[in-house]
Amino acid sequence: MLMFYSEERWNNWINQVKESKFKFDPSAEGLGREGIVFLDMEEDVILAICKITGKLQNKYITKEDAAANLENMKRIILSPVEPIDPDKDEMIESVQRALVAVFGAAEYFVAGDFDPKADPTKLIIDAFKAEEAEDMDKTFELVSKAGALVLAGKSFDSEKALDKVAPDSLVAEGIDGLDSIAAVLAGGIDYTDEADDEE
Known part of the structure; x- marks a missing residue:
């Protein structure tokens, strides 16, 4: 079975974080030059996840292989x-929290457990209502199903969604992950290319 992500690949990112001079700067906009490593590591993971779901969609791999690869990546x-x-620990944890929603999206996608006619933006807004009601299982399910739709190619209005949710909420971190999925897919992926796959 082809593996789409290795422990070595993740450890390379952690080493890059260790070598970076990243510190939170309250006066700066965004993460600054040293913080780009966190965006890159998140995007690299999402690229591998999109390759798994895309190869499944194009019938290059089986549902079982896709599920096993996702489980390996999550571990x-x-x-x-x-x-x-x-500062670095907080950022790594923030990346991991955003990726929880992406893994959930991929798992729902692989299982086919989502309504292809649903609107991901509405699901995100409903997820925030569930978070406010402290129903975290429902929150995670709705964010993940929204993500499955984005993986399937549905457009997602993150700005409209962010207008409706609190910036420090779990759903806002989930939106970050979904936004990244949309950006990676928009960049185009060659699903026939196995150069990035781990043997």
């Missing part, structure tokens, strides 16, 4: 990372 990426320093 690698969502495991606790040894502390580096408070």
